[in-house]
Amino acid sequence: MEKKQVTALGGVNYRKLLVDNNSAVILLILLVVGVFGIDKFIKTFPSVVVQASLYGLLAVGLGLVMITGNIDLSVGYQAGLAAVVTVMVLNATGSLAIAVVAALAAGALCGVLNGFVVTQIGVSPLIATIATNYIFKGLTYAKTSTGSYSPTDNSLKDTLKALYDFKVVDGSKFMTLTVLIVAVIFILLLFVLRKTRYGNSVYITGDNVEAGEYAGIHTKRVAMITYILCGILCALAGVFMASRSGGAQYTQGDGMDVLAVSICVIGGIKMTGGKGTMVHVLMGLFIMRIITNILNLVRVEATYMDLTSGILLIAVLIIDRFTSRKKA
Amino acid sequence: MIEKNSISVAKDPRSPLKKFMGISGSGVFIALIIWIVLVCILSPIVNPAGNGFNVATNIISVLKQQTYIGIVACALTLVIITGNIDLSVGSMLTLTACVCASLVQYGFAAAVFGTILVGALLGLVNGILVSGLQLNSFITTLGTGSIYGSFAIIYCSGGSIVPPSLAAFEFLGKGSVGIIPMPVIILAVVVAIFAFVLMKTVFGQRLYVIGANPVAARYSGISARRDMALTYVFTGAAVGLAAVIMVANVMSAKPQAASGKEMEIIMAVVLGGTSIMGGKGTILGTVLGFAFIGFLANxxxxxxxxxxxxxxxxxxxxVAALSADIMKEKGVVLPWKKSK
Amino acid sequence: MGERKTFITLDGIIKLFPGVKALDGVSFDIQEGEVHSLCGENGAGKSTLIKVMTGAHRRDSGHYLIDGNEVDFHNTQEAIALGVSCVYQELSIAPQLDVAKNLFIGNLPMNGPLVDHKTLYAKAKEILAELDMPVSPKTIAGELSVGQQQMIEIGRALTRNARLIIMDEPTSSLSEKEADTLFSIIRKLQAKNIAIVYISHKLDEVLELSDRITVIRDGKNIISMDKADCTKETLIAHMIGRSLENLYQKEPAEIGKQVLEVKNLTRKGVFQDVSFTLKAGEIVGFFGLVGAGRSEIMRAIFGVDKYQSGEVVVDGKKLRGGSPAQSIAAGIGFCTEDRKQEGLALRLSILLNMTLVKLPLLSTLGVINKQKQREAADEYMKSISIKAPSVTQLVGNLSGGNQQKVVVAKWLMINPKVLIVDEPTRGIDVGSKSEIYGLLSNLAKSGMAIIVVSSEIEEIMGICDDVVTICEGRLTGRVKITESLSRETVLAAALGVTGGMADTDNGGEVG
Structure with a gap:
């Protein structure tokens, strides 16, 4: 009862490629529809890229955690908390640089908390991060309960906003500092996951923990680091969000966890771990943002976005279920 | 020569304290007591301007406040015991509330039973997707949650629905029998029903097995798929009932009514000692769970x-409660207690 | 062939577990480049010995020397570093990663701080070539066949410069062709001076491959022989040896009418044309090697697995198959092979586990009669003497023997017409074993038809009326157990050796 031997030396198994990357297909379809069918699509694309960069940070962080087979539902409020910290420290020290560092440190701490509870104590990541989410949410809301929490000094506020608006290439509509930094991070992580020993360990931890342990890999440590990285990335997102709005907003974290998970799953990151790359996250990100943009342009209410993402999620699951059955 | 089995299980050697701690939900119970005592002592000191803390009246107000969460949490307990989850309950509650408000004009029966039926159907969709198609329950209900939430907004055309006055209906939400508000009575009934189903029926006991070891369940002739789907249907129905009470109480429904509530409901269930892995949990624990959350706020x-x-x-x-639970279960030895 | 150097020596190894002396002074040495096989029945101590060698267990006393130096491994990593690798029956492959990354798991070739992909795939290619695998190193491991995945594990050992590769039942899931490939690779490994410790029940293989064979029984090594001095018969004789005190309390039972008929049951690649009948009061043993397909046949009869053709008829009623619930209703009970994974919910109480199948009968309109449930459980607790403080005790806390009793009780409660028990005494102490045998005997006396699937010859010969042998998915014979029936005959039939076993059903010689 021998399985067919797969010799991928010469030809590429196109069918398999397609099935593995159904998100690419969806993205392609969306782009075609957008470019040829929707008015102003190309014109608004740069702003899509800029907005995507923020959510991209959250999704990338979450993606890292998901590859190891875990999850983090507190991403939204880690970002929110970081935004609050940014403003707080900015008010206290007047230095944006210190504020940013403080925010990133706060994010790392959040990551340490999550990582500790999940990997060291062993609480299920789902409920562990729902619980920590309350802590982050509470802290965030405590400061922004009035609606937003802005720098006291107007000049500080301007400094803050300048970060987001800063255009690396003058005149370019989408080459902002934010986009640049996110792109760099994205490429960096792509590189780390593929070319470093740690990156490989991340995949092994998600694919078969026992095999990893047996081979001498410290899987708990590997997973812990993904949580810390996620925390830092969320914090960076929070800094940019604060910058964009000139302060920390009240409802910033709301619904972001669902969004981030949707991006990852639709993009092709598996819940069970061990599979998926930053490219998948990117595809999921663009799928979601392009759909939002298209819906906007066609003057459809925002609620249809939720509807679409929900349907897409389930569709992706079903496609997955039936294609993996065929393999077996 | 092989010796006689040296593992002697003659008497349960655990001290009474350990036995108590082993009961699901005991941790929350203790935490609850400690909290209440703390508040009683501290509130006149810390907040003399406030109204003070009268435990008796507060119990009732807490229960009234937690009615919606409580009803759904009871049903969700069943889902989690089988090893699944349902993240769509918040949106389901919103949607069924909107539907309910629009059904009031057709009378009591339509408003109450129609809503419950709608809820059950929504739950059935979840059930078919999760146990019929064998999809991951987390992502699936995340997806259906988004879908139901959108439906709610579309159904209400963005605004809110204000039902006409209907005395019998409103009584469910605003009335009371003696000093006990109707919602609390309904909550008590629901708790009793679910506790009964879980502990005393074949269906309920089988859920534990499905969650603890689905393979063994199969070998014992249990139809896991059908039973899992049923837990989702019950959850939907419970959501419908909660929606009825909610609408009856405020006599309006708007699309943002219950977003985000699912996390609180899940927390209530898990706090009460129900394991997210499945196979363990009680309704009593869940009650303590949502009571605790309510008292925390209160x-x-x-x-x-x-x-x-x-x-x-x-x-x-x-976090502390969850950690303690896991450490208890895995028998984690505290590093400073390790011998050798 | 010149003198082979002995480089690993184990001397007087003792390993104790609570209540069991798994290894009682085992001595064993390994020469470079030899294939040294380890033979013994289930529970003889082979896997414990392997675990001591690979560092998974620490010995309690005795010497373990590699290249003349005493070693004491705290974990498997230390053993791997000194060249001792093992390919287990349960493979540890990361299915979504490619072959190269599986080969070099935890051991990636580095170029400074970065992974050296060029070297990785080049080296992987080399190893694949050495293993005669026409597979690209970029192939996803999960897509390979079991045989190929096993090769990857062997390849992994090679990447760690293994000097000894232990193989535990390597051919149990392989096809004949894949097994041949494995053998040629083993020859290649030998040429590289790598020693192989080969553990297998398949004596033909063992005799063909090995340079030396060591037989282990009851935690002691009985004999180490050169291949030349060995025949199958002598091997079997050493493996079986003297039996323990009479555990088996088989009393004669009255044989009634036919309750089960299995006709031409076939599942492609797993079992073919299986046919037999079973009468009330009979205890029939199904004997075969690991991988022969016995459990698969039983699972198909019970309805957990499907089958492609054939019939299962219980008391005249044909089962439609694929439904455990229907089989249970028809009167079949099934104590599975792996009680922890398939038979019990360890987190739950004895009460629930035991009454699980009978539950509908202990209730009215779906509501459980708690008192009846409790009484039923208490009754069985007593009658099969399950040692626990009360029925509310969690099953996970019980000893193996008591756990098995709970499983058996679960089925007895519904009073099945046919009870299938698969490896009923696996991992159980002698005292409980004896009790279970007595129980089975009594059940047969009361009219139950019982099928005992087992890989322990003695067990089958001790408690069964007839024994059916299965070899590679086919029924190779059925014979009544009498004083004159020798164990060797039965073992030989299970190993597919021709001649010797008359088929009482068909009345002729079986080939």
Missing amino acids: GSTALGLNQYLQWVIMGIIL
């Missing part, structure tokens, strides 16, 4: 605490 108000600090405290207590 007591914090009495202590004059910022609403948001409540969340922080709740989060910290949750």
